[in-house]
Amino acid sequence: MRVLFIGDVFGTPGLRVAHRFLRDHRGDYDLVVANGENTAGGFGITRKHAEQLWGWGVDVITLGNHTFDQDEVVDLLESSSRIVRPANYPAGTPGLGHTTVAAANGERLTVGQVMGRVFLEPLDDPFPAADAIVEACPADAALIVDVHAEATSEKKVLGYHLQGRASAVLGTHTHVQTADEGIFSGTAYLTDVGMTGVQHSAIGMQFDEVHARFLTKRRHRFRPASGPATLNGVVLDLDGRRARGVQRLQWRDEGEGADG
Ligand SMILES: [Fe+2]
Structure with a gap:
C-alpha cells in the first residue's frame, strides 16, 4: 500500500498547493493523510477546510495543539471518523485519537496521533497513549502515528518507543522538513514532515509581525x-x-513562481 502523508497545511497558500498536487497526483496513492490543524490561517480548521481536503482525496485529517482554536471543530470531530486529534487529550474530550480507513483494494490503515508535552500543553502522557493506539489497531491494518511535538528529542524517543510496532512514526508541528528519514525494525520514521505552505515565512506567518x-x-x-x-x-x-x-x-506548482 502506498500512502502519502502531507505535512501541516497552512492557510490559503497551503490549501491551494495541496489542491493542485492532489488534482494531478491523487491517483498515485492508495490513501492520503494530511495534517490540517493550520488550515484556518494557522489557527485550527473549519468544516469548510476539512470538506475541501476530503473532497480533494484526503482520507484522514490529523490535528494537534491548534485542534480547538475554531469553535465549530467540536461538531466536526463529533460527526466524522475521518479526522483525528491527539489521543492524549483528557478523557471526555470530543473526537477520536485514532481511526481506521480502507483503501480501494480493501487494505486497511489506522491513523493515530499523540502530542508531545515538551514546550507544549501538559496533556496526558503520550507514551501510554501511543501504546493504546497500537493495541486498538486491527491486526491486519498498517499503522501511522503522527507525533505532533515541538522537541526533536521527544519525537525521536517516541519513534524508538513504537519501533517494530507501527508502520510509520511521522513528526509534525515544527514546519521545517527534516532529512533523517529511515526504516528501523520495520518502522518508517521522519522527525518532521514539514509544512505545506509558504516556506519563506515565520513557519507560515508573515515575518513582519513575528519579527x-x-x-x-x-x-x-x-x-x-x-x-x-x-x-x-x-x-x-x-x-x-x-x-x-x-x-x-x-x-511546487510550476505556475507559483520563485520564493520570497
Ligand atoms: Fe502544531
Missing part, C-alpha cells in the same frame, strides 16, 4: 504569509505493519 514581537516583546497580531507555496510530504510503501519504503516529497 516585531521578538524585537519589542509586545503582542502583535500574526497574519498568514502569502506567496508561492510548496507541498511537503512523505511517501510510504507499507506492507501491513512493516514499512518497505520512505521518501520525502517537496512539490
